[in-house]
Each structure stands twice: as C-alpha cells, then as structure tokens.
Amino acid sequence: FDADSGSLVNVEPSTGSILAMCGTPDFDPNDFGNVEDIGVYNNQSIFTPYEPGSIFKPFTLAAGLDTGAITPNSLFSDPGFVRVDDRTIHNANDKTYGTIAMTTALEESVNTAMVWVMQRTGKDVFAEYVRHFGFGTLSGVQLNSEVAGTIDSLSRSGEVFAATASFGQGITATPLQIAMAYAAIANGGTLMVPQMIDEMRYADGTVDPMRPKSVRQVIDTKTAVTLAGMLVSAIENGHGKRAGVPGYWVAGKTGTAQIAVNGVYSETAFNGSFAGFAPVDDPKFAMVVKIENPKSDHILYAESTAAPLFGEIAKYLLQYYRIAPTR
Numbered sequence: 001f002d003a004d005s006g007s008l009v010n011v012e013p014s015t016g017s018i019l020a021m022c023g024t025p026d027f028d029p030n031d032f033g034n035v036e037d038i039g040v041y042n043n044q045s046i047f048t049p050y051e052p053g054s055i056f057k058p059f060t061l062a063a064g065l066d067t068g069a070i071t072p073n074s075l076f077s078d079p080g081f082v083r084v085d086d087r088t089i090h091n092a093n094d095k096t097y098g099t100i101a102m103t104t105a106l107e108e109s110v111n112t113a114m115v116w117v118m119q120r121t122g123k124d125v126f127a128e129y130v131r132h133f134g135f136g137t138l139s140g141v142q143l144n145s146e147v148a149g150t151i152d153s154l155s156r157s158g159e160v161f162a163a164t165a166s167f168g169q170g171i172t173a174t175p176l177q178i179a180m181a182y183a184a185i186a187n188g189g190t191l192m193v194p195q196m197i198d199e200m201r202y203a204d205g206t207v208d209p210m211r212p213k214s215v216r217q218v219i220d221t222k223t224a225v226t227l228a229g230m231l232v233s234a235i236e237n238g239h240g241k242r243a244g245v246p247g248y249w250v251a252g253k254t255g256t257a258q259i260a261v262n263g264v265y266s267e268t269a270f271n272g273s274f275a276g277f278a279p280v281d282d283p284k285f286a287m288v289v290k291i292e293n294p295k296s297d298h299i300l301y302a303e304s305t306a307a308p309l310f311g312e313i314a315k316y317l318l319q320y321y322r323i324a325p326t327r
Contacts, residue, residue: 001294001305007044008313009175010287013183013277015212016192018141019285021045021176046141049149049172050290053257053302054109055275056168058227059181060117061106063129066223069120072103072230082112085160089115092256103230107238109254111167118166119159126162127154132218133181134191135173140215141194149173168257169265179288182275185231186251186283189224191215228280235276243274243307245315247325251283252276252310254302259293269293272302274310284321287313 007023023044027035035041042048064070080096082089091097091111097104105113118126131137136151149172153161164170176194184191193213200208219227231251235244239254255273258265272294277286289306 001291002296003291003294003305005044005048005292007048007175007290008287009045009179010285010313010317011179011183011194013186013192013283013286015195016180016183017195017198017212018176043143043145045175046139046143046146047174049147049174049177050271050292051169051171051257051260052173052178052273053168053255053271055178055253055255055273055288056171056173057106057109057114057166057255058185058231058253059130059133059135060114060121060126060166061102061230062133062185062219062223062227063126064102064117064121065226066129066219067121067125069122070102070117072226073101075099075101076105076110076113076116078110078112080112082115082163084115084163085158087160087163089160089163103233106230106234106253109239114166115163118162123154123159123162126166127151129218130154130165130171132191132216133184134177134215135171135181139176139180139194141176142196146176147174149177168255175288175290178273178275179286182277182288183283183286184218185224185227186277186280186286187224188221189217189219191218228277231276232280239301239303240274240276240307242303243276243311243314245278245311245318247327248278248314248318248323249280249326250276250278250311250314251280252307254307256302270301272305274302274306276310276314278314278318279323279326281326284323285314285317289313 010020078097151171259269272291275288277283291305
C-alpha cells in the first residue's frame, strides 16, 4: 500500500497471552546498525499511540448498552451533522442516514450516532468506561518502552471532547491497548493483563508459570455478547466484509482516521485499522491491524487495506487452530 508503517497485535482473549506482535519498518538484528532512522528500533505496537478512529466506536456502544442507555434497536434520526458546544460534527463524506437503529449505525460507521450514544450515556459515565477498558493507562505488558496514550481531553469541561472521542478522534491509544480492549469484549467483558512471558525458568531448575491475570470486569457478559453480535453484523452488512472468512462468524470493525499534521487534520493522510475477533461463539484470537498513511487514492480507507489483511490472517489462524466451519 506504499504506507509509512504498519503494525499488528494478536492476543488470546481468555488468557491475555500475546500470540503475535509485529511492525514495519523494521531492522535486521544481525545488521542492526544499518538503518536510516533510529525510530525503527521502537516497538510500534506499544510505543506509538495514534487516534484510532472508528474502531473505537464499539466502546462507545459498550457504555451505552451496559448502562441501558441504548439497545441494538434504539432508533436515531440522523440529519448528517450534530452541533456540540461551538463545533459542528459531520459524518464521513458528509453523508446523511435518516432514521437508523444502533446496529445499522455501527455497520455504516455513523459519527453522529456515536455522539448521540455518548450524550445519552452521559459524558462522565462514558469517560469512566473508556478508562475501564484500559485506555489512558499502561497495560502492564512485560516489555520496556510502553506508553499509555492519552485520553486527557475527556477530563476537560467541554462536551465536544467526549463527542469526538466517541468516534475515536482527539484521543490516542496503542495497538496493544486496542487489541486488549477488543479481547475484553470477546472474553465476556473481562479485561486481561497482556502476557508476553509463558514461564520463568531459574538456574536451580525452578519453573514459575505465568498465570492469566484479570484487570476487571468492564461490561456485563450479556452486554459483551450483544456487542459481539453487532460486530458480526458490521462485517456481514457493513464496511468490513473483506475481513470476513467464509464458513465462520467473525466480529470486527473498520476504522479510517484522519492524521493530524501540524495541528490540523489532513484531508489526504489516514490511518486505516481493523480490529476484531473470531470465531465469535468461542473466540480464539483478538487482533488489530493498523496501516499508516497508504498512498494510493483507491486504498485510502481501512476497508481496502487493514480489513482484507485482517481477513487473510484470520483465515490462516482458523485453519491453524483446526477450528471447523460453523456456517
């Protein structure tokens, strides 16, 4: 895609074990001095936070569903824009969707609907759920140089900051944080500590296995199951079709976020992401794929970049784990 960079994190939802983590540009450990930029030494999955865009929308819906502020069938009348404080927020490509249910809002990735959900949930309650999903804090992974990202804007008095956060702009997160948060949905609402180490072996022969550790129950199990079903619909009927795998129910969401350049959002530079998990009835992996600033006009959006890559890897994993098709 002639992108500036790419990263991927794949975790086991039930244990928090990190199954895979990679990024590019990279370096050859056998020739580590032969690099053009020392930035390649950083682990992008934990060191480089970014505005995630629409892959953040499921967490807004999670807050609304868990508090009872909405249901999947709650109706929202979309005029194509919403006025918050002194700002006007539009949908992508200035689209207007009319009266739609929340599941459709997720399928079509409607920004104004997410603002409405945040307002019905309440700004402060929404911010609390964002924190409980692990954003704005270190995950506790056993690696150096992890950064926390920032959700500081949610502490500001204006409602517009929560409004933009509801669709993943104005806050930052690392790919690992996003993967763990999706894994929490896949894990019945329980957020786990990411585990890089399987066991510690000592010189005296002692072996100390690393046991799974839960952080907290973020949302009710019923909420998690409901949201998982909505995420399946986002692949089946929305912009994530190319992330699907024939024969399986896969849950996930696309995200195409404008990149801020010198304090102004670019009209041509985007981060494309896809996050999800499979198989939805007994998830074996949760994964996030991020592609930074693809250059070709017809592949700017995540549905043409991150989504098909997610689908390709998901198909491999389902075969690797010998999971029989259920469709």
